[in-house]
Amino acid sequence: MKLKLALIYGSRSCEHDVSIISALQAAKQVNPDEYELVYVYIAKNGDWYTGWRLGDIQLYRDFDPKAATRVIPMGEDGKLVLMQHPSDKLLPIGHLKRVAEADVALTVLHGMHGEDGTLQGMLEMWGVPYTSSGVLGSAVGMDKIAMKQVFRSAGLPVLPDVTVNRMELKNGRAAVLTKIASALGFPVYVKPANLGSSIGISKAENEAQLSDALDVAASYDRRILVEKGIKNLAEINCSVLGFDGEAEASVTEMPVKWTEFLSFEEKYLRGGKGTKGAKTAPAKGGMANLSRKMPAPIGEEMTSLVEKNAIEAFNALDCKGVARVDFLLDQDENKLYVGEINTIPGSLSYYLWEGKGLSFSKLIDKLVEYAFKAAAEKNQNVFSYQSAILNGGAGAKGTKK
Numbered sequence: 489m490k491l492k493l494a495l496i497y498g499s500r501s502c503e504h505d506v507s508i509i510s511a512l513q514a515a516k517q518v519n520p521d522e523y524e525l526v527y528v529y530i531a532k533n534g535d536w537y538t539g540w541r542l543g544d545i546q547l548y549r550d551f552d553p554k555a556a557t558r559v560i561p562m563g564e565d566g567k568l569v570l571m572q573h574p575s576d577k578l579l580p581i582g583h584l585k586r587v588a589e590a591d592v593a594l595t596v597l598h599g600m601h602g603e604d605g606t607l608q609g610m611l612e613m614w615g616v617p618y619t620s621s622g623v624l625g626s627a628v629g630m631d632k633i634a635m636k637q638v639f640r641s642a643g644l645p646v647l648p649d650v651t652v653n654r655m656e657l658k659n660g661r662a663a664v665l666t667k668i669a670s671a672l673g674f675p676v677y678v679k680p681a682n683l684g685s686s687i688g689i690s691k692a693e694n695e696a697q698l699s700d701a702l703d704v705a706a707s708y709d710r711r712i713l714v715e716k717g718i719k720n721l722a723e724i725n726c727s728v729l730g731f732d733g734e735a736e737a738s739v740t741e742m743p744v745k746w747t748e749f750l751s752f753e754e755k756y757l758r759g760g761k762g763t764k765g766a767k768t769a770p771a772k773g774g775m776a777n778l779s780r781k782m783p784a785p786i787g788e789e790m791t792s793l794v795e796k797n798a799i800e801a802f803n804a805l806d807c808k809g810v811a812r813v814d815f816l817l818d819q820d821e822n823k824l825y826v827g828e829i830n831t832i833p834g835s836l837s838y839y840l841w842e843g844k845g846l847s848f849s850k851l852i853d854k855l856v857e858y859a860f861k862a863a864a865e866k867n868q869n870v871f872s873y874q875s876a877i878l879n880g881g882a883g884a885k886g887t888k889k
Contacts, residue, residue, distance in 0.1 A: 493523040493856070494568050494590030496607065499530040501599035502687050502708070508548050510835050511596040515543055517838070517848040518594075523856075526590045528570070529556065530602070536561055538570050538588050559587050563614020566863070568593055592859050593618040594852065595832060600682060603832045604630035617863035619855040621831040625805040629831040632713045633681045635805070642804040644797055644826045647816065648672060651681075652712045657702055664702070665695050668714050675717030678702055680709035691717065723827075724784050724815040726794050727837035728802040729851070731809065731858040732865065735802050737795035739843035742784035782843060786817065793824055801829050808862055809855045812837045 495518070497511030498504055508529075518525050527542035531551065539556035541547060547555055559570040572585040593611060595618050597603050603620070605627035611618045620626060628634050636646050650668050657664050668676065678701035680688040688708040690701035698714075705712045727738035783791065798813040812833035816825045836855075838848040846854070 490522060490524045491592060491856070492526055492567075492588075492590040493518060494526045494528045494588075494593045495596060496528040496530065496593050496602075497596045498532070499597050499600075499602040499607070500532060500534050501597065501601055501603075502683060503599035504532055505548070506834060507596060507598045507602070508545070510598065510832075512543065512545055513835055513838075514594065514596055514848070514852060517852060519849050519853070522853070526570075526588050527556075528559075528561075528568075528590075528593075530597075534601075535573075536570070557587055560584070561610075563611075563616055564589075566615040566617075567591055568611070568614065568616045591617070592856055594855065595620040596836065598830075598832060598834065600630070603830075604682065612866075615863070615867075617856075617859040619809045619859045621805065621807040621809060621811065622862070625807040626831050628805050629807070629811070629829045631681050631711075632679060632828060633711055635828060636713070638804055639801060639826050642800060644801055644804065645824060647718075647825050647827075648716045650714045652702065652714060654706045654710045654712070657706055657712070661699065661702075665698055668698060669695060672714065672716045674698075675719070677715045677717055678705050679713045679715070680705045681711035681713055682709050718816055718818045718825075720819040722786075722817040722819050724786060724794055724817055724824075725812055725840070726798040726815070727810060727812045727833065727840040728798050728807070729810045729841065729846075729854060730802070731807075731862055733803070735799045736844075737798050738837065738840035739782060740784040740786070740791055740794050741780045741782040741840060742786070744779040744781065782840070790817070790822075790824065797824070797826055801826055805829065805831075807831055809858050810836055810841075810851065812840070 495511055495515055497507045499507065501507065515525060527538055527540065529537045529542050531537065536559050537553065537556035538559050541555050558573040560573055562569050562571060568590045569586060570588045572587050574584060593616055595602070595607060597607065601607070603626060605623040608618060608620060608623045608626050612623060621629060628638055633651050636649065639646050648671070650671050652664055675691055675693050676698065678690050678692060678698065688705050690704050692698035692701045702712060723743055725741045725743065729736050729738070794815055797815070801813050802811055807829070810833065812830045814827040814830070816827045836851065838851055841851050842848070
């Protein structure tokens with residue numbers, strides 16, 4: 489029998505639209521001989537929908553809820569079950585209609601409310617296998633401040649930084665600006681702690697730009713990361729695939745950029761035309777839309793260091809499935825820094841695995857394999873402990889310690 493594969497995407501995130509692109513890319517690569525695909529779209533307001541029409545990208549330009557079936561997700565015997573929402577048919581709660589079910593979830597969400605451990609926690613509660621990193625790796629990988637603290641403790645090289653929160657900025661802007669300038673100098677990069685796709689990130693060359701950049705970042709998140717800037721910067725990316733000590737690095741890439749750092753527009757909206765002299769990936773939407781040199785022209789020694797650090801970063805967060813680690817290379821000092829990890833990377837980084845001979849379709853197979861392996865590992869844990877507490881046992885009669 490075919491496995492029923494729930495493709496979950498969208499959600500309440502600034503990266504909602506990017507998630508749709510990544511998910512529909514993946515949908516076209518799901519082997520119909522192996523899987524029965526179930527579309528599970530989470531709208532911007534948090535409502536859940538399913539239905540075959542969700543496979544058409546045109547539907548999302550002005551989403552019509554009537555084009556799909558609104559559902560309530562729940563778990564049952566380790567499966568994801570989708571029940572028709574009672575408000576759609578005015579059904580009493582006891583007469584909800586089962587619309588679809590799935591054996592495993594292919595999670596293709598970017599940003600908050602999906603990549604950050606929230607969805608993963610729900611699936612864990614229900615015992616549903618899923619393809620992305622677990623709750624810990626997902627949550628820490630989303631929070632740039634916590635992520636850097638873990639990377640530092642693991643001995644990975646990261647840039648010097650200062651953290652700020654919204655209230656601190658509101659109550660003492662001058663002191664915050666002085667603290668950052670004194671600790672890091674200029675230039676600096678200012679980032680919301682919990683966003684990806686370069687949203688809300690600004691470069692500041694002076695105090696006035698820094699003040700504006702902090703306001704931009706604070707509009708997206710309560711916590712802000714400010715990092716020391718690199719003047720002669722190259723960005724290097726490397727994907728990692730695996731679980732539980734089994735991890736492999738992909739080929740490396742060097743994105744071809746037109747600004748000081750890759751903006752959201754360059755990552756997703758350019759159209760994919762290559763820069764003269766650069767070997768570029770074809771324009772297929774999502775991160776595959778970005779022009780890049782692949783493999784990155786950084787030499788064997790630096791390539792080996794990138795691969796090694798990528799795997800170490802992946803393992804430090806106990807990640808699962810496929811992730812992408814983004815590096816910052818100081819070309820003047822020839823020094824490499826770990827920038828961040830994306831636990832559900834754009835386009836699932838399939839283009840980096842094609843360079844290793846692994847097709848997008850086979851990549852999905854590996855993700856499903858690791859999803860079931862992780863679920864089996866967790867099922868070996870003890871979840872129930874018999875105690876006498878509820879029967880007035882331990883301590884009730886002054887048990888000796």
